[in-house]
Amino acid sequence: MLAEDADLPLLAHDDPALAGDGFHEVLDDLASRSWLVRSDLGYMVLGREPGMALLKDRRLSFPAVELLELQGLTEGVVYDGTTKGLMAQSGQAHARLRRLVSAAFTPRQVEQLRPRLREYLAGLWQDIAPAGRCEVVTALARPLPSMAIAELLGVPGDAAQLAIWSGSLQAVFDMDMTAKRAEIEAAHEEVRDYVLDLVRQRRQQPGEDLLSALVHHEQDGDRLSDDEIVTLTSSVIAGGTDTTESQLAHGLRLFADHPGQWRQLGDEPALAEQACQEVLRFEPIVPFTARLVREEVELAGIVFPVGTVLFVCAATANRDPLTYTDPGRFDITADRAGAQVVTFGFGAHFCAGSHLARAEIIEALTFLAPRMRDLEPDGEPVFGTPTGIYTMRSLPVRFSPHEGQPGRLRY
Template sequence: MTVDSAKPSVFDADLPTLDYGFTDTPQNIYPQFLAAQQQAPIALGPIGPEILSYELARSVLRDPRFVIPPGIHLSAHGITEGPLWDRVTRSILNMEGEEHRRLRGLVSRAFTPRATGGMHDTIHTVVNELIDRVIDSGRCEFVADIARPYPIPIICALLGAPRDDWQQFSRWAEDIFKIVSFDCNLAEEQSVVLKAWAEFDDYIDDMVAHRRRRLSDDLLSELIRIEDDGDRLDASELRMLAFSILVAGTDTTRSQLAASMQVLADHPAQWELLRDKPELAMRAVEETMRHSPSMCSTVRSVTADVAIGAYTFPAGTFILVNTYAANRDSAVYHDPARFDITRDEPPPILTFGGGVHYCLGANLARLELAEALKILTERIPTPLRTGSVPWKPLLGLSGPTSLPIEFG
C-alpha cells in the first residue's frame, strides 16, 4: 500500500531487486549493486530496502529518525530477552536519544590527542614484533600472523592495561565477540559470554579504582577526568564504555587491516608507491576502506513512516545502508572500481557511519591502519598472494578469513 501519494512506499516504487544469500561476499554481489545503482538509489534486498547511492546513504546515516535496531545480532540468534540481551542493548553501541547524546558528548571529550597521540610507540612496537616473527621465513598467513593479534595490544595500551595482560584481554575478547558472530550457537554460548564479560568488568573496576587514586595519560583516566556542568561518568558507565571500546575496536581493525593488505598486494604499483611515499598512508587508508572495506553495511529501522528523498519508508521497515555500494557510487567517485591511493580530495567515505552514530574511534582506527601500512610497506618486499583469499559475507563484519603471502 502506498503510504504517501507524493512519495510512494519503497515497497511500491518498482525498485530493482537484489538476489543474494546471507553467505555471499561483497565481491560476488558487486555486479548486482552496480546494475541496481544505474536504475535507482535504492534496491530491495534479502532483509529489506538497501540504500545504494552515496547521497541518500549519507542522508539516512545523518537522519535521527533512522535508528539502530536494538540487539539486532542477538535477535538473529533468537535471543530477545534475558541478562545478555539487557547488557548488550544498554551499551552505547545500541543507545539512541538523550541518553546516547549525553554519553557521546562526554566520551568525545576523552578522545583527546593526549589519550590517543601516545599510541605511535605502541603501534610501532607491536607491528614490528609481529613482522619479526615471520620475516625470515619469507611468507606468512597474514590474517592469523599479523592482522588478528594486532589490535588487542593497542586497546590495552589505550586503556592503560599492562603488557602482561594482553593475552588475558585476547581470551576475554574471543568469548565476548560471540555476540556479533554467526559462526557459533549463541543461545548455547550465553553463559560463556557472560562469564568473560563479568571478568572483564571486574578487571575494569580494579583499573578504575586505581586510576581514581592516581590518574595517568590513558583513555580510562580521561574518561574519569571528564566532567560537563557537574555531570560525570559513573562506575557502570565506565565499565560499559570500556566494553564498547573492546568490541568496536578489535575485529573491525583486524578485518580492515587484512582487507587493506590484500588490495595493496593485488596492486603492486600502489604498494611500491606507498613504500616510496609514506606520507600517502592516510590516503591509502581512506582508499582501501572505500574500495575494499571490511565493514560494508549498517542496519537502521524506522518506528514511524519516514519520507526521505523520493520515497517513504513505512513504520517497522528494516533498512540496510549499503556503504560498500555507496562508496563506489559513480555519481560521486570517478571510475569507482579503480583502486588509487592518490585520488585527489575524494568525498569522505561512509565506512565509519555518520550523524550521531559516527564512529568515535575513527581517528584512532585511521592511525592504527596508517602506521601499520607504513611499516609493512617499509619492511616487506612486494608481497605476492600465494592462494585464494576467502571473505566473510557482506552482512555483518566482512573481510578476508585468510591471506597467504610471500615476500618479494
C-alpha cells in the same frame, strides 16, 4: 508510494557471489539501476545521498535491542550490556555519553600511541620477516588492534585476553548468536569484573590512559557512573578489535593484488595516509549498517513505515560515480577531492574510534610497505561473509624482506 509497493530489484544476501570482486560487481550493478533494493533482510539503500540522509535522520535508530529480541533474548547480562551500549542509545542519552567519551578519548591520546604501535609492528615483523611469507590475519592484522586497545586502556600485558573477549562480545550480533550464548554471557561477566577492578585502581592511582580519563573526567558537573564506564569500555574492546583487524587484512589483500601500488607506497611511505583512505573507501568492512524506522520517513517519493528495517550500504556509497572519478579503481594516488567515506558511518553514531583505526592502519602501511617488498598472494585468500563485519579469514602472502629505510627500525 509505500516501499512495499515499489517495483524494486532484489538482492539475495546469502548469494555465494557476494564475496571478493563478485560482491562489488553485484552491488555496483544493482546501484546503477536503483538507489533502493529489496532483500530478504529488509531494504538495502545503495545510493550515497539517501544513505547518508538516513544515517543522520533521528527518526531511525540502530536496532540493537530488536536484534536480540528476534533471537529470543529479553533479559540477562548480555541484554543489559547491549541495550545500555552506545549503539543502542539515541537522542539526548546518546549525545551525553558521546560528549563524555569524546572528551576522554581524544586524538591527542591516539597520537601518543603511535610510537608504541611502531614498536609492536617491529616485534611482529621480526617474527615473520625471515620466512618471507606469512598468513597476514594471524601474524599482523589480528594482534595489532588488541595491542592498541590494551595500550589505550593502560593494560598492555592483557592484549591477548582482550582479543578473546572482543570476539565473544561481538558474537552478540551474529545470526547464530543463541548457539554462543553461554560464551557471550561469560565474556560480559568477566569484562564487567575486570573493568570495575581497573576503575577502582584508577580512582586511587590515575594514569594517562583512557580508563583514567573516563573515571576522572567531569563536564559541567556530569560524570560517568561505574556502570556507564563498564559499558563504554566494553564497546571499545568489542568495537575496536575485529573491525581494524578486518580493515587492515583487506587492505593488505588489495595491495597484494596491486603490486605497483604497494611498490610506490614502499618508495614513498608519506603516501600512507592517502593509501589508508583509499583502502577505507574501496573495501569498507562494515558494508551494511542497520537502521529501524521509529517514525515514518519519506525519501525520494518512497514511504518507509514505522518498523521498516533498512541497511545503508557503505560499499556502494563509497563507489558513487557522481562523487568519485573511476570509483571501481583502487588507486592510492587518485585525487578523491576530500570526499568523506561512509566506512565509519555518518551522523550521531559515527565511529568513536575512527582516529585510532586510522592511526593503526597508517602506521602499519608506513612500516610494512618499505620492508615487505614484492608482496604477492601465496595461495587463495579466504573471505568472511560481508554481512556484519566483513572479515578476512585467511590471507597467505609471500614477500622479499627488506630492512626498511636506513636509520629506521631494522628487523
